[in-house]
Amino acid sequence: MTLMDLNASPLKGDMDKLFLKKRLMNFGIPALILLYLGYVFVTFDVLGLWERASMDNARTLVADSYSYKTHVTRDNRNGAVTYAIEGERKGQYPDGTRPAWVATTGDTTVIDLEDGHVVRFGPETIEYDVPGYGLITATPSRSQGVQVVLPEGEVPAWINLSKNRLAITTDAGRLSVTRNRSEVFRYFMGWELFFFTLDSPYHGLSLFELANRAVSGEAGAILNDIWTNKMWRHSDVAWAIGETILMAFLGTFGAGLIALPLAFLGTRNFMPVLAIRFVARRFFDFVRGVDSLIWTVVLARAFGPGPMTGALAILITDTGTFGKIFSEALENVDEKQIEGVASTGAKPVQRYRFGVIPQITPVLLSQLLYFLESNTRSATIIGAITGGGIGLLLTQAIITQKDWEEVAYYIVLIVLMVMFMDWFSGWLRKRLIQGGAGGH
Amino acid sequence: MADLTSHAPKSADEIRETYTELTRRKRLYGGVLLVLFVALMAAGFRTADDRNAGSFYDGFHRILDYPAEVLAEAGEKAAQLPGHMVHFFPALIETLNIAGAATLIGAIFGTLLSLLATRGMAPWPRLIPLFRRIMDICRAIPEIVIALVLIFVLGGGPVPAMIAIAIHTAGALGKLFSEVNENASLKPVEGLNSTGASWAQRMWLGVIPQVGPNYVSYALLRFEINIRASAILGFVGAGGIGYELKNAMSWGQGRYDEAAAIFILLFASIVVVDQISGAMRDRLTHGKRTSTRKGATA
Numbered sequence: 001m002t003l004m005d006l007n008a009s010p011l012k013g014d015m016d017k018l019f020l021k022k023r024l025m026n027f028g029i030p031a032l033i034l035l036y037l038g039y040v041f042v043t044f045d046v047l048g049l050w051e052r053a054s055m056d057n058a059r060t061l062v063a064d065s066y067s068y069k070t071h072v073t074r075d076n077r078n079g080a081v082t083y084a085i086e087g088e089r090k091g092q093y094p095d096g097t098r099p100a101w102v103a104t105t106g107d108t109t110v111i112d113l114e115d116g117h118v119v120r121f122g123p124e125t126i127e128y129d130v131p132g133y134g135l136i137t138a139t140p141s142r143s144q145g146v147q148v149v150l151p152e153g154e155v156p157a158w159i160n161l162s163k164n165r166l167a168i169t170t171d172a173g174r175l176s177v178t179r180n181r182s183e184v185f186r187y188f189m190g191w192e193l194f195f196f197t198l199d200s201p202y203h204g205l206s207l208f209e210l211a212n213r214a215v216s217g218e219a220g221a222i223l224n225d226i227w228t229n230k231m232w233r234h235s236d237v238a239w240a241i242g243e244t245i246l247m248a249f250l251g252t253f254g255a256g257l258i259a260l261p262l263a264f265l266g267t268r269n270f271m272p273v274l275a276i277r278f279v280a281r282r283f284f285d286f287v288r289g290v291d292s293l294i295w296t297v298v299l300a301r302a303f304g305p306g307p308m309t310g311a312l313a314i315l316i317t318d319t320g321t322f323g324k325i326f327s328e329a330l331e332n333v334d335e336k337q338i339e340g341v342a343s344t345g346a347k348p349v350q351r352y353r354f355g356v357i358p359q360i361t362p363v364l365l366s367q368l369l370y371f372l373e374s375n376t377r378s379a380t381i382i383g384a385i386t387g388g389g390i391g392l393l394l395t396q397a398i399i400t401q402k403d404w405e406e407v408a409y410y411i412v413l414i415v416l417m418v419m420f421m422d423w424f425s426g427w428l429r430k431r432l433i434q435g436g437a438g439g440h
Numbered sequence: 441m442a443d444l445t446s447h448a449p450k451s452a453d454e455i456r457e458t459y460t461e462l463t464r465r466k467r468l469y470g471g472v473l474l475v476l477f478v479a480l481m482a483a484g485f486r487t488a489d490d491r492n493a494g495s496f497y498d499g500f501h502r503i504l505d506y507p508a509e510v511l512a513e514a515g516e517k518a519a520q521l522p523g524h525m526v527h528f529f530p531a532l533i534e535t536l537n538i539a540g541a542a543t544l545i546g547a548i549f550g551t552l553l554s555l556l557a558t559r560g561m562a563p564w565p566r567l568i569p570l571f572r573r574i575m576d577i578c579r580a581i582p583e584i585v586i587a588l589v590l591i592f593v594l595g596g597g598p599v600p601a602m603i604a605i606a607i608h609t610a611g612a613l614g615k616l617f618s619e620v621n622e623n624a625s626l627k628p629v630e631g632l633n634s635t636g637a638s639w640a641q642r643m644w645l646g647v648i649p650q651v652g653p654n655y656v657s658y659a660l661l662r663f664e665i666n667i668r669a670s671a672i673l674g675f676v677g678a679g680g681i682g683y684e685l686k687n688a689m690s691w692g693q694g695r696y697d698e699a700a701a702i703f704i705l706l707f708a709s710i711v712v713v714d715q716i717s718g719a720m721r722d723r724l725t726h727g728k729r730t731s732t733r734k735g736a737t738a
Contacts, residue, residue: 033544040541043534044598058593243491250484253477289711293672293682294703297689301506304493311488377582381672384584388491391584395676398588411585418580 065408068192069173070099072111072184074121076140076177081109081121085192086402090230101186111184117172119184126182128168128175138166138177146177191405194232200225232409237393241417243307244389247382248375248421251314256368259319263326270330280323287320292378296385305387313382314375322367329363330356362433369425369432376421380414390414514700524701528684532705534598535680536713538673539666542602546609546666547659553578553610554617555643560626563639575618578611587673601678605666616658617651624650657724660717667713671706681706 074081083098085091093099101112109121116131128136134151136159141147145164160167166177174185196202202210202225214222227235264270266280296313303309338355346354383391390410397406450458489496514521555561557571583604590600628646637645648655674682681702688698 037541037544040537040602043537044541044602046599049594049597049599053594061589061592243488246484246488250481250488253481285711285714289707289714291668291671291706291710293668293675293685294706297685298506299499299503302494302502303496303499306492306494307488308492308496377580380582381584381669384588385672385675387493391582394585395588398592401592407589411581411589414582414585415577415580418582419576422576422580 060402061404063187064402064404066191066405067187067189068405069185069187070192072099072102072109072119072121072186074109074126074182076179076181077142079107079123085231088231091192111186113170113172113184113186115172117170119173119175121182126175126177130168130170136166136168138182140177140179140182142179145179191232191409194229195226196229232406237390237410237413240390240393241413244379244383244391245376245417245421247307247310247314247379247389248372250311251318251379252368252372252375254311254315255318255322255371256364258315259322259326260364262319263323263330266323266327267330269333269335281327284320284323284327287316288324289320290317292317292382293385296382300386305392307383307388309386310379310382310388313386314378318371318375321371325367326360326364329360333359365432366429369429373418373421373425376418380418390417510696510700510703513696517697520697521701521704524698525705528681528698528702528705531674531679531681531684532709535670535674535682536667536709538598538602538605538670538678538680539663542605542609542670543659543663543666545602545606546662547613547655549606549610550575550613550617551648551655553614554621555647557614558618558621561621561629561643561647575611575614578607579615580611581608583608583669583673584676587678588676591677596677596679596683598679601670601673601680604673604678605669608669609662609666613655613658613662617655620651620654620658621647653724657721660721660724664710664714664717667710 068086071084071086072081073084081104083093083102098104101114103110103112107123111119111121113119116129118129120127120129124139126138126140128138130136133156136151137149139147146166148161148166150159150161155161158169160169164179166175168175173187176183202213202222210222262280262283265276266284268277271277271280292313295316296309299309299312299316303312333356337359338351341351341355379389380391380394383389384395385391390413394407394410394414397403397410485496553571553575556563557568557575559565559568562568562571583601586604586607587600590603591597594600624647628650629642632642632646670678670680671682671685674680674684675686677683685699685702685706688695688702691698
């Protein structure tokens with residue numbers, strides 16, 4: 001018993017110390033993380049950002065990404081009325097046609113916004129009949145601005161009134177009147193004109209009718225109308241996606257091709273000369289350290305915008321990464337297989353071909369394919385900087401700050417593209433490595 | 441064994457014939473694949489070259505022009521470089537903070553997602569596929585997409601970049617973490633369960649100590665990647681050193697010394713962080729190596 005006691009007390013001391021250390025770790029690390037996050041919270045001024053955040057922008061962004069609006073515009077100087085989807089020339093109704101919810105009688109245009117909301121563009125005055133509120137009339141004139149007559153009472157918050165401008169926003173739509181023009185927006189769900197623009201003869205046909213026409217020999221014309229859609233630019237988008245994947249493909253495999261021979265120079269077992277080994281390794285480190293951002297900037301100066309620049313930026317950065325990975329793989333090859341091949345009288349080239357390459361192929365291929373997927377993502381980002389591929393289209397659409405439905409469309413396409421490349425590279429990896437090295 | 445011997449032994453000629461047939465077919469497949477690959481590379485190169493503003497052959501000589509100009513001007517104004525570096529240092533810190541905070545937040549959410557998506561640990565096993573899909577989608581969205589959309593809503597600055605990188609990091613780390621989780625022993629979890637521990641306690645006390653070193657190692661690797669990402673996002677308007685680089689470059693000639701100072705800062709910080717995190721990861725995996733050896737013998 002006494003022996004046990006003697007041994008136990010220092011042991012207990014040790015355990016106490018260990019527990020104290022564990023307790024410190026358990027509470028100390030989360031506390032440190034919290035402290036750091038708190039510091040970031042303050043330096044990034046998250047509270048101030050929250051105040052400055054534009055909820056209006058967020059609302060238009062979200063609403064616009066799943067809905068579209070049709071503009072009915074009256075030029076107040078000559079009385080001409082035009083109809084255009086999203087107010088763009090590309091979405092303009094051809095002369096003599098108009099949406100079904102607009103009627104004209106003589107000089108008056110009656111716009112039905114549903115639920116009892118009706119806007120009338122008269123020859124002189126603009127009228128908006130709001131159910132539950134009353135009739136609003138506005139008379140735009142060159143000399144006196146916009147004269148507005150409202151029902152009795154206080155001006156509600158959804159009417160924005162000044163000397164030269166009237167803006168009304170209701171659940172049914174929007175009306176704005178200035179001296180020069182009156183405009184009504186009516187909102188609809190969905191992505192309009194996704195397949196056919198208004199000038200296409202196939203616009204507005206049912207799926208059944210389209211299938212009928214396709215069977216009777218118009219399939220080519222139908223596809224052509226979809227492909228050359230001016231609103232959604234399907235052909236440009238397809239090309240852009242192709243460019244992005246092309247950048248990733250050329251960059252990844254080009255880097256692999258260049259890095260493989262260079263990797264031999266950086267290994268202990270294949271390169272006995274220390275100086276060359278050192279230079280090769282520092283070269284890989286340098287190229288990796290310079291980072292794709294700097295390479296992109298430098299290369300964009302030399303090659304101009306486009307997919308080639310992006311591909312080269314990926315190629316150069318990944319040459320460093322692959323050089324490092326491949327030389328590590330080469331240092332781990334089994335000498336016995338090379339000896340075995342050499343014992344059959346193989347020449348050096350054959351020794352590499354049959355002794356070394358089969359050993360590193362699985363590592364090499366799986367790394368290449370893994371990078372192919374991650375470079376698809378990089379190519380999107382690099383494309384936004386150098387100007388090529390889907391990244392460029394995305395930044396352009398975001399800069400206009402109104403084509404959010406296109407932004408949403410591109411985001412969906414990008415996510416699908418990356419997921420497809422992820423699946424594809426995984427599938428290829430499984431096929432090639434199983435076929436090449438037998439199992440894994 | 442019985443199966444092998446029951447076959448009638450083939451003659452040497454027959455064996456050789458099947459063998460040469462096999463190698464010939466293998467070589468044919470290999471050859472076709474190689475030709476296909478070379479053709480794809482060549483066609484891809486030509487297409488990319490056609491669609492580029494400047495052609496590869498014209499631009500090739502000019503690759504070094506810009507770095508040479510920058511370096512020459514930086515050399516002339518070498519005395520001002522340290523001053524510029526001090527001036528841009530806060531921007532570098534911002535970039536590092538974006539990467540650090542995004543890695544931390546991403547790792548926290550990645551841990552949660554991975555625990556929710558691992559069989560045996562998930563509190564709601566039926567929802568495992570849902571959490572896997574969430575991770576896939578988080579991983580598939582390039583940072584720039586979220587960053588640009590958030591810049592529109594929140595205005596420019598570091599927070600949109602941080603959120604964007606954190607979302608991507610949560611997906612990427614979540615996948616790696618759930619692979620680590622699959623190799624963790626479930627016995628401590630069962631033991632804790634028998635004492636009536638809650639899910640959070642089971643995970644925190646039963647799983648995290650097992651997988652911690654691996655988690656940290658992956659998170660460090662992510663941190664290296666995220667520094668690069670945050671520099672790039674700065675270039676499209678999210679603040680930090682990338683934003684300063686864009687400004688310095690748009691000044692054009694005469695202000696190249698600023699660009700050179702930023703290049704040097706960025707390069708140096710990437711190399712330093714890579715070295716430190718490489719050393720730390722090495723130590724973590726060394727610790728892991730002994731534990732896996734123990735695990736293997738057990």
